[in-house]
Amino acid sequence: MDSRKVGVLGGGQLGRMLIESANRLNIQVNILDAAGAPAKQISAHDSHIDGSFKDGEAVRQLAKSCDVVTVEIEHVDTHMLEEISSDVTVEPHWKTLRIIKDKFAQKEYLKGHGVDVAESVDLEGKSEEEFKDVGRKFGYPFMLKSKTEAYDGRGNFVVKREEDVGGARKLFGERPLYAERWADFRMEVAVMVVKTRDGVLTFPTVETVHEDSICKLTYAPPRKVTRETAGKAQELAKKAIAAFEGKGVFGVEMFLLKDETLLVNEIAPRPHNSGHYTIEACPLSQYDAHLRAILDLPIPESGLRLREPAIMLNILGGRAPDSHVKIARQALESPNASIHLYGKGDARPGRKMGHIIVTAPTLSAAEREVQPLIDAVDNQKGKPLGPRETEEKREEPLVAVIMGSDSDLPVLRPCFQILEKLEIPFTTRITSAHRTPDWLREFSKKAGETSVRVIIGAAGGAAHLPGMCASWTTLPVIGVPVKATHLDGVDSLYSMTQMPRGEPVATVGINNSTNAALLAVRILGATDLEVRERLRVWMEGNEKEVLWKDGELLEKGWESYLKMMGK
Structure with missing residues (x-):
């Protein structure tokens, strides 16, 4: 796909995974590292170089065989990279690698460009008493760090008390150090x-x-x-x-x-x-x-x-x-x-x-x-x-069931039972559209930042709850019209179904929270095969139940069947 060759200083796991990407595009990667390095194990060609990526002659040899040179570790000889940059592209720039490989220089550079970092103090060449001055300035604990050759915690030391200073200095020997204020x-x-x-x-x-x-x-x-x-x-x-x-x-x-x-x-x-x-x-x-x-x-x-x-x-x-x-x-x-x-x-x-x-x-x-x-x-x-x-973890909810009043809870019981039956974690909240509009707005706007994927909203009367929720979230909203004292819930049904263009609410039948739960499960199942499979098994159970009832009706006759039903 691309005839250019990429050279990499270092052949560890990062170089290995880079080669996996390059192989799919038929791009050749030449590795400079020891023979048998992880990256070389999965790349069969003769242009790899055995040696140290800190050896100048080996780096020059790599540059001659490549169009672009990059690194899988920053602890490289940047002066050598500066030298070869006149003949081959070095990415990222050798100046960037030189700054970043010195962690104190990196912090100072970032501060100079308005990037927030923890406060730090240069300790290179400082006396033990000057080390202790840092503790008096920063308080304890503070971090003592090596400027160079530090990774995976190597080169870091937590100074917890003044008595630790002498031991910390001996631990690092002659390595260049800096101190950093503890970040809580x-x-x-x-x-x-x-x-x-x-x-x-x-x-x-x-x-x-x-x-x-x-x-x-x-x-x-x-x-x-x-x-x-x-x-x-x-x-x-x-x-x-x-x-x-x-x-x-x-x-x-x-x-x-x-x-x-x-x-x-x-x-x-x-x-x-x-x-x-x-x-x-x-x-x-x-x-x-x-x-x-x-x-x-x-x-x-x-x-x-x-x-x-x-x-x-x-x-x-x-x-x-x-x-x-x-x-x-x-x-x-x-x-x-x-x-x-x-x-x-x-x-x-x-x-x-x-x-x-x-x-x-x-x-x-x-x-x-x-x-x-x-x-x-x-x-x-x-x-x-x-x-x-x-300890047993509480699962993050996938469905939020909201209602305008706790009087809607009995209507929502079948919804909860279905969600529990199908192992769908859910949360329930009371968020009245008219009595707590600010709370409804806050809940709706933040719902998309949580684990919730579907919202079910139950309301009676004017039933503005699901519609207002839908106007403040990009999540799918399912409305459950609740049968109120007057008009048998038709008012709630009309309110939810007659949403203006651009603000959809998927509305189920009056008091039919069962269908609301099943619709929510189907929405989740569109991207979750496990949920879809649980729904399939549940639906098969429904089919078996209906077929069993059909057999009972055929065998007993309608009069006996009604008696069995207690009617």
Whole structure:
């Protein structure tokens, strides 16, 4: 498809997954790394180079065989990249890699471009007393970090008290250090950003969960994060990456503070662990996007959307050399799990050996499916199950049933029974269109940011509830006209069915909440095969019941049958 060749400094798992994307487009990727590196294992040609990506001569050799050179790790010799940039395109730009590989320089650069980051202080060449001055300024704890060669928590140290300073300095030796004020965050989030010649695009915001400073889980979409906050994270990530030169995919890790403000924590100038979910959950993966960006190939923005919720679980090496294989074998039992093993040989504790991505129509369904795998990973590490893993989780609702008054509850009982029978999680709220219009508006506007996919609204009399709800949400709304004291519910029926153009309400018969529930289930079943199957089984049960009644009527006759019915 494209005759240009791509050279990659580094042949680990990121390079391996980049090659998987390149192979589908028939684009040749030449890897510079040790013989038998994970990326080389799945690419059969003679243009790979055995050696170190920090060796100048090997980098020059790679440049001669390629049209574009990129990296799968930022800890490279940027002076060598500057040298070869006169002969080959380097993406992202060597200046960007030079800034980002020094984490303190990265923070200072971002601050200079108006990007919010945690306050930091340069400690290179400082005395022990000057280290202690930081504690007096920032308070304890604070983070002590290596400027360079730091990843997956290596190079980070939490200074909890003044007495820790001496030991921390000895731990780092002569490495250049800086201190960072402690960020009291409630969650870590991340955004994969795609920088092209035409602008900056983003994948969705995700939640990342770290353990021992290594990313363990990624939730897409993030849990308990509003659409507004997720959007702000994307805009902050775009602002940060727009400040740098060059093209490609960048991972932007952020702290979401308890007051809902965001700070950029770190930037990776390459595909990133927090973006693995895109392989199964998005039309284009982060590797597809990186390849297209550095080669100036089209990237439709809609290709970066989330097709369905996903959870990524890292398979970290356990105590046994085959620990990762055991996890992968267990994952084979999970119908929605995609397994990625990296070809690294025997496991070592904490080493990234692979990852698993579980996709499902809802995040709660993905959580249920991934939990046994999380437990298995924890068990290999000898970690006891905590409260989050052992207590039964309440499922996020897919259907919201709202009513204008609690007097509508008896009419809605059949609706609730159907939803429970078909295992559809739902929530019920009282939101009067006339007595609590502000609450109805707030509920309706925010419903689309939650797990809810369908709204059922029951009301009698003027029955404006479902119509007003429909005007404030993009979710489908089903109206249940309730028979009130006067007019036998016909007034409610007319009110719901006579909605103006542009504001649809799917209205069922008077007091027929059963059909409202079944219509909601059919809407959910359009994108969830499990829901559709449960509905099919239920419908078959109805058919069997009717056929049984037909047989009884034929055998007993109408008079005996009526007596059996008590009529």
